[in-house]
Amino acid sequence: xxxxxxxxxxxxxxxxxxxxxxxxxxxxxxxxxxxxxxxxxxxxxxxxxxxxxxxxxxxxxxxxxxxxxxxxxxxxxxxxxxxxxxxxxxxxxxxxxxxxxxxxxxxxxxxxxxxxxxxxxxxxxxxxxxxxxxxxxxxxxxxxxxxxxxxxxxxxxxxxxxxxxxxxxxxxxxxxxxxxxxxxxxxxxxxxxxxxxxxxxxxxxxxxxxxxxxxxxxxxxxxxxxxxxxxxxxxxxxxxxxxxxxxxxxxxxxxxxxxxxxxxxxxxxxxxxxxxxxxxxxxxxxxxxxxxxxxxxxxxxxxxxxxxxxxxxxxxxxxxxxxxxxxxxxxxxxxxxxxxxxxxxxxxxxxxxxxxxxxxxxxxxxxxxxxxxxxxxxxxxxxxxxxxxxxxxxxxxxxxxxxxxxxxxxxxxxxxxxxxxxxxxxxxxxxxxxxx
Amino acid sequence: xxxxxxxxxxxxxxxxxxxxxxxxxxxxxxxxxxxxxxxxxxxxxxxxxxxxxxxxxxxxxxxxxxxxxxxxxxxxxxxxxxxxxxxxxxxxxxxxxxxxxxxxxxxxxxxxxxxxxxxxxxxxxxxxxxxxxxxxxxxxxxx
Numbered sequence: 001x002x003x004x005x006x007x008x009x010x011x012x013x014x015x016x017x018x019x020x021x022x023x024x025x026x027x028x029x030x031x032x033x034x035x036x037x038x039x040x041x042x043x044x045x046x047x048x049x050x051x052x053x054x055x056x057x058x059x060x061x062x063x064x065x066x067x068x069x070x071x072x073x074x075x076x077x078x079x080x081x082x083x084x085x086x087x088x089x090x091x092x093x094x095x096x097x098x099x100x101x102x103x104x105x106x107x108x109x110x111x112x113x114x115x116x117x118x119x120x121x122x123x124x125x126x127x128x129x130x131x132x133x134x135x136x137x138x139x140x141x142x143x144x145x146x147x148x149x150x151x152x153x154x155x156x157x158x159x160x161x162x163x164x165x166x167x168x169x170x171x172x173x174x175x176x177x178x179x180x181x182x183x184x185x186x187x188x189x190x191x192x193x194x195x196x197x198x199x200x201x202x203x204x205x206x207x208x209x210x211x212x213x214x215x216x217x218x219x220x221x222x223x224x225x226x227x228x229x230x231x232x233x234x235x236x237x238x239x240x241x242x243x244x245x246x247x248x249x250x251x252x253x254x255x256x257x258x259x260x261x262x263x264x265x266x267x268x269x270x271x272x273x274x275x276x277x278x279x280x281x282x283x284x285x286x287x288x289x290x291x292x293x294x295x296x297x298x299x300x301x302x303x304x305x306x307x308x309x310x311x312x313x314x315x316x317x318x319x320x321x322x323x324x325x326x327x328x329x330x331x332x333x334x335x336x337x338x339x340x341x342x343x344x345x346x347x348x349x350x351x352x353x354x355x356x357x358x359x360x361x362x363x364x365x366x367x368x369x370x371x372x373x374x375x376x377x378x379x380x381x382x383x384x385x386x387x388x389x390x391x392x393x394x395x396x397x398x399x400x401x402x403x404x405x406x407x408x409x410x411x412x413x414x415x416x417x418x419x420x421x422x423x424x425x426x427x428x429x430x431x432x433x434x435x436x
Numbered sequence: 437x438x439x440x441x442x443x444x445x446x447x448x449x450x451x452x453x454x455x456x457x458x459x460x461x462x463x464x465x466x467x468x469x470x471x472x473x474x475x476x477x478x479x480x481x482x483x484x485x486x487x488x489x490x491x492x493x494x495x496x497x498x499x500x501x502x503x504x505x506x507x508x509x510x511x512x513x514x515x516x517x518x519x520x521x522x523x524x525x526x527x528x529x530x531x532x533x534x535x536x537x538x539x540x541x542x543x544x545x546x547x548x549x550x551x552x553x554x555x556x557x558x559x560x561x562x563x564x565x566x567x568x569x570x571x572x573x574x575x576x577x578x579x
Contacts, residue, residue, distance in 0.1 A: 379445045381496075386443030386480055386502045386552075387534060388473050395477070414478050416447045418499050 003316045006115075006154075007120040008264050010319045014162060015311075017241035018319065021263055023057050025083055025201060025291035031061070033297055036081040039074050040066075040299060044138060060266070060289060062278055065300045065365065068101060070336045071241065079152060080296055085297050090142045093240040093340060094300040099253040099269040101141070103240050103293040111294055113243050116261050117150020120249035123259060123318075124234045129151040130153035131206070135187060136214065137163045137338070142244025145215050149180045157179070166194035173205055184338045185217040185233070189369035192228035202230040209252075209360050211236050213245060215335045216326055241301055243289045248323055253315040257322030260309075264292045267321065268300070272330035283308045285330045286323065304331045309385060317372045332430060334364055339408050342412050343429040346375060349401045351395075359420045372409040375402065378417050437560050438506040438575045440488045441449070441550070444478035444503035446472070456481060459498050466575060467492045471537035484550065486577045495572040496573055507552045514540055514547045522549060522568060523560060529562045531555060548576070 005011050031051040043064045044050070052060060088107050092100035095269055104307065105113065126132065132151040136143030144162055151158040159176055161169055163183070169191060172178065183189060188210055195202055207229060215238035237258050238245035247265050248258035258365075259268050259302045265288050269278045269369045272285040286305045290297045305326040313319055334341045343362055350356045356377060363374040375398065383394060395412040402410050421428070453472070458516070460467060469484040485491045487536065495502045495564045512518035519538065526533060532554040540547050553559040564570060 010446045033470060247447060379501045382504065383499055384443070384445055384501045386441070386482060386503050389481060391445075391480070392475065414445070414447070416445065417501055418500060419447060 003251070004122045004125055004127055006119040011119070011259075011320060013263075013319055015319060018262060021243065022291060025263075026057065026060060026266065026289065027051070027054050029289070029291055029297055030299070033081065033299060035291050037079055037432055039070060040080060043368075044070075054219045060268070060300065063300055065275065065287065065302050067302050068156075068241070072099055075099050078106065079298075082103050082106070082295060089145075091142045091145075091240055091244065095144070096129075100416075101241060103142075105167050106294040109243075109294050109296075112264065113146060113246060114149035114153040116243070116264060117146055117246040118154040118260060119150075120236055120246045121150055121154050121156070121180070121211070123251045123316075124180075124236075124251040125209055125232075125252045126151075126154065126156060130179045131154040131159065131177055131181060132175055133159050133161060133169070133176075133207075134171060135161055135163055135181065135191075136245070137263075141338075142238070142240045144340075146238070146244035146246060147211075151182075156248070166191055166196060170195055170198055170200060173207065174200065175251040177206045178404045179206050179230070180409065181207055182236075183212060183229065184214045185212040185221055186366075186371065187230060188212055188225045189234070191222070192217060192225070193369060195229075202228065202269070205230075207231050208222070210235060211249070213237055214338045216328075219325075220253035235365045237323065239303060239305075241298055242290055242303075243293065247288070251314065251318060255310075255312070255316075255322070257324050259318050259320040260323055262320050264290065266291055267309060267323065267361060269307070269349055270302075272290045272302075272304075272306075273341065276404050280309055280311050283327075286326075302330075303331060304329050306330055314323075318427055330368045334362075334373075334430060334432065336364065336373050340408060341406055341408060343355050345406055346402060347429075349405055350375075350377065352401065353398065355380055356398075357417070359418075360429070361420045364430065364432045364434055372432065373408060374413050375410050376413045376415050378420060379414045380417060437508060437570050437572065439484060439509050439550070439571070439576050440521075441505050441507045442483050442485065442488060442492050442495070443503045443505060444481040444483065444495055445503075446474070446481050448476075448478050449464070453481065455498075456495065456500065458496055460479065460485065460491060463490060463494045464495070467550070469537065469539050471535075471550075482535075484576060488577075504554065506556060507549075507550050508556065508563075509552060509576050510549045510563060511541075511546050511571050512549060512571040514539065514545055518547055519549060522563070525563065525566050525568070526551075526559075527555075529558070529566075531559050 011195040032049045087104040089105040092102045138144030210233045222233045235250040237248040250258045268287040269284040277285045286303045306328040308324045310322045359378045361376045398412045466486045471482050473480045534552040536551045538549045
């Protein structure tokens with residue numbers, strides 16, 4: 001099978017040509033952002049950098065980083081380059097202390113995004129004629145609509161099935177002849193289980209390939225998905241702050257890793273502790289500068305995702321740099337069933353309940369195919385009641401408040417005072433028992 | 437007329453109950469009555485002991501969450517229908533039982549019913565008016 005390119009010229013452009021496009025776009029971005037986004041201008045002024053100082057790509061390193069905290073401080077629209085009038089779409093991702101990270105798109109941004117998603121789909125071997133079963137959630141989350149627009153631009157047939165109701169999903173897959181599955185990898189395993197329960201042989205379906213992302217997954221999980229669903233499983237990467245899904249995609253002929261669409265997103269790898277740039281091939285924190293986004297560009301955005309970049313040309317002929325599967329985080333963020341969760345959010349909820357001690361622990365496990373989160377809370381004398389009902393009200397209140405703020409259902413386990421180990425310095429808040 | 441009961445939070449972990457009873461034994465505290473209420477995730481141990489303050493202190497010192505509540509002890513003859521008579525009266529008065537447990541005292545003649553009601557004052561007054569025997573705290577602790 002020959003490689004499917006969506007935009008062959010740019011996808012196979014020699015690095016010199018790519019870098020010249022990147023530089024031109026970077027210079028225009030910095031000038032525009034300096035002009036229109038006050039928080040960026042202030043940071044650049046503080047660092048004594050002017051847009052004219054960006055003479056070559058390496059000059060990017062002179063610019064300050066942008067973090068999730070910056071976005072939060074300027075909630076909701078403070079980092080946008082323009083008034084809402086010219087913005088046609090808003091998305092948001094879960095954020096700490098209940099404030100989501102809000103991102104905006106112009107009409108051009110939506111087109112760029114759709115185009116890059118179409119590129120990602122091609123990269124995974126999908127084309128016009130495919131029936132794309134999109135089980136990413138539709139809504140504020142970028143997954144559903146991002147993948148949807150890309151699949152439409154590709155000319156494929158999209159089934160906007162969204163998440164949940166696995167049995168119905170399988171009936172649709174069977175009856176509509178879905179060929180490409182897009183979902184989180186854990187949901188793919190969930191679908192495989194449901195198929196087994198319904199006694200449906202995956203080989204009897206038309207599914208050929210899966211595009212899986214929005215949460216960390218391992219090579220073992222890939223093997224399991226491929227075996228259970230009888231498909232080729234590929235990896236996609238994206239985050240709403242950068243654009244959503246379609247930042248990087250693994251190709252079918254992969255020499256390992258996902259191709260970053262570098263003509264739009266300029267990647268760097270830094271040492272998360274010092275902020276120094278690391279040479280190619282070294283593992284560190286991934287940092288992105290969006291080169292073409294209009295409404296909500298980011299400059300040197302720290303993703304907190306740990307990975308490695310590979311610049312060697314891929315078997316597929318694409319010159320675009322490849323990033324390894326994300327192996328971890330440089331902060332304490334957890335991804336539970338596709339939702340970003342910070343321990344500080346849980347702490348915030350607990351502290352809002354009178355009598356709850358600031359001692360808690362979060363235990364993350366994978367039961368079957370689904371992530372589960374248990375929050376252990378110490379029962380202080382002031383929380384205690386001799387009636388079961390009182391304690392059950394407490395646990396259901398904590399569960400409800402966490403669900404309201406984070407959108408994730410957790411189990412609350414009450415434990416004895418001092419049952420949670422006190423540590424010197426930084427408390428170990430999270431015990432992640434998932435084998436990813 | 438009110439009896440002090442201590443309640444201890446039981447984490448869902450093996451050996452908790454044994455640990456508590458051992459602590460009480462080591463401190464020469466005698467358990468007069470007990471009940472365990474449990475759910476899938478945790479339990480509550482309710483105890484009536486001879487030395488309330490001491491029991492509360494030693495358990496707290498050992499890291500347990502301890503609470504103190506008042507209950508009433510109703511004495512009825514240990515024969516068929518003894519409990520039913522009390523509950524029938526409780527229902528007629530319109531009292532709500534939060535929880536209850538019972539034991540038979542040493543002589544075997546009488547049964548003691550431990551009650552926690554939503555309205556304790558009204559419960560005491562009404563049950564006494566109806567002629568039931570409510571034990572004093574000292575009678576229970578020294579049974």
